[in-house]
Amino acid sequence: MPGPAADVRAVAGADPWSPSPARVRERRRETGDTVTLALEPADPAQTRFAPGQFTMLSLSGVGEVPISVSGDPDEALLVQTIRAVGCVTSRLAALKPGEALGVRGPFGTGWPLESAAGRDLLLVAGGLGLAPLRPVLYHALARRERFGALALCYGTRSPDDRLFRGELEAWARRADLHLAVTVDHAGPDWEGEVGVVTRLLARTPCRPERTVALVCGPEIMMRFTARELEHLGVAPGRIHLSMERNMQCGIGLCGHCQWGPFLLCRDGPVFPWERIRAAFGVRGL
Amino acid sequence: METVEDLVLGHPFFRDIDPEAGRVVAGCARNTVFRSGELVFREGDSADWFYCIRSGRLALELHAPHGGPIRIDTRGPGEVAGWSWIVPPYRWYCDARAVEEVHALQFDGACLRRKMEDDASLGYLLYKRFVPVILRTLQGTRMQLLDVYARPGR
Numbered sequence: 516m517p518g519p520a521a522d523v524r525a526v527a528g529a530d531p532w533s534p535s536p537a538r539v540r541e542r543r544r545e546t547g548d549t550v551t552l553a554l555e556p557a558d559p560a561q562t563r564f565a566p567g568q569f570t571m572l573s574l575s576g577v578g579e580v581p582i583s584v585s586g587d588p589d590e591a592l593l594v595q596t597i598r599a600v601g602c603v604t605s606r607l608a609a610l611k612p613g614e615a616l617g618v619r620g621p622f623g624t625g626w627p628l629e630s631a632a633g634r635d636l637l638l639v640a641g642g643l644g645l646a647p648l649r650p651v652l653y654h655a656l657a658r659r660e661r662f663g664a665l666a667l668c669y670g671t672r673s674p675d676d677r678l679f680r681g682e683l684e685a686w687a688r689r690a691d692l693h694l695a696v697t698v699d700h701a702g703p704d705w706e707g708e709v710g711v712v713t714r715l716l717a718r719t720p721c722r723p724e725r726t727v728a729l730v731c732g733p734e735i736m737m738r739f740t741a742r743e744l745e746h747l748g749v750a751p752g753r754i755h756l757s758m759e760r761n762m763q764c765g766i767g768l769c770g771h772c773q774w775g776p777f778l779l780c781r782d783g784p785v786f787p788w789e790r791i792r793a794a795f796g797v798r799g800l
Numbered sequence: 801m802e803t804v805e806d807l808v809l810g811h812p813f814f815r816d817i818d819p820e821a822g823r824v825v826a827g828c829a830r831n832t833v834f835r836s837g838e839l840v841f842r843e844g845d846s847a848d849w850f851y852c853i854r855s856g857r858l859a860l861e862l863h864a865p866h867g868g869p870i871r872i873d874t875r876g877p878g879e880v881a882g883w884s885w886i887v888p889p890y891r892w893y894c895d896a897r898a899v900e901e902v903h904a905l906q907f908d909g910a911c912l913r914r915k916m917e918d919d920a921s922l923g924y925l926l927y928k929r930f931v932p933v934i935l936r937t938l939q940g941t942r943m944q945l946l947d948v949y950a951r952p953g954r
């Protein structure tokens with residue numbers, strides 16, 4: 516099976532400023548405030564993306580927001596998971612099948628899956644950060660022979676805040692995937708792990724000297740995770756983080772997503788830890 | 801058949817311990833099993849033990865007024881549960897319950913405290929093993945307090 520399309524960036528280059536129309540094919544509620552939309556863009560080329568990329572989703576007269584692609588890179592739909600936290604995301608999350616929206620992109624750098632081939636692959640997700648890592652899991656499970664050990668460590672707020680619950684249950688049954696889920700708070704009915712996601716890292720079958728780690732979640736969670744991975748022996752050049760800021764143009768021109776020397780929409784959102792570690796140390800950046 | 805001493809020396813918490821010190825520590829240890837749902841220790845009770853978990857999972861719980869227990873942490877294979885035995889007044893600060901069947905090494909805290917008083921180097925060795933566990937738990941608790949996965953503004 517081929518890897519993600521090599522020319523996905525050409526999609527953004529075609530006309531990156533104009534939203535193309537798309538329709539909602541399916542809508543699935545994930546949690547109380549989060550839904551996953553399967554979109555059918557008028558331009559089928561917009562369904563071709565590299566895991567880790569994002570699109571700009573818009574509603575006319577409402578606004579536009581960056582949203583990570585969360586679907587299967589081998590499927591012909593653009594699947595995106597949206598948390599209703601503001602005006603635009605609330606309206607997007609309320610869209611029903613058949614309704615229209617605008618899509619620009621996909622934009623940005625993807626996860627380094629080609630360089631991860633032949634190595635152990637460790638995914639570390641926090642909260643909504645599981646969404647941009649799910650395409651990696653689809654990709655790796657469809658090409659399982661290309662990777663060594665495969666592990667997903669997922670931390671979230673509570674059992675009710677877990678995304679993709681049906682898939683988590685299916686993944687937990689697979690012998691070729693190490694899945695560990697932990698929550699910050701739980702009642703007595705929860706029989707799983709309670710505690711921070713960094714506690715799970717030492718227990719995966721991934722061998723630090725062979726591991727490529729992909730991390731996505733709140734910045735503070737990523738900072739502690741990257742440090743813990745280094746402590747366990749994963750080289751900083753093989754730890755990759757997905758950053759988030761106020762992306763607007765998506766092509767590195769407007770400067771809204773500038774973070775130190777980087778424009779996240781163009782230079783990222785995925786970065787190796789060794790490249791951005793210094794910026795993480797700058798207070799208030 | 802593995803002896804308790806073998807199990808102590810093979811547990812990750814005692815990895816690379818000096819074998820002689822390991823033998824002294826193992827003299828205060830025994831094997832134990834908790835059934836799923838069984839209470840392992842209770843808040844306020846005398847903290848005379850700690851546990852090195854070999855398999856299964858323990859949940860640490862706190863009871864809030866007008867509510868049921870809140871699970872604040874879990875401990876699994878290779879981890880250690882309980883440090884109240886090492887800090888006066890030697891009382892548990894929470895409950896611990898087996899979430900599934902737990903096989904563990906149970907250490908007699910009073911026995912170890914006596915040996916640590918008699919041999920300061922053994923005491924130092926054990927403190928060096930426990931302090932990182934306490935530090936990591938404190939750091940984890942701080943992260944949980946930050947509620948980093950909460951919806952903005954919640």
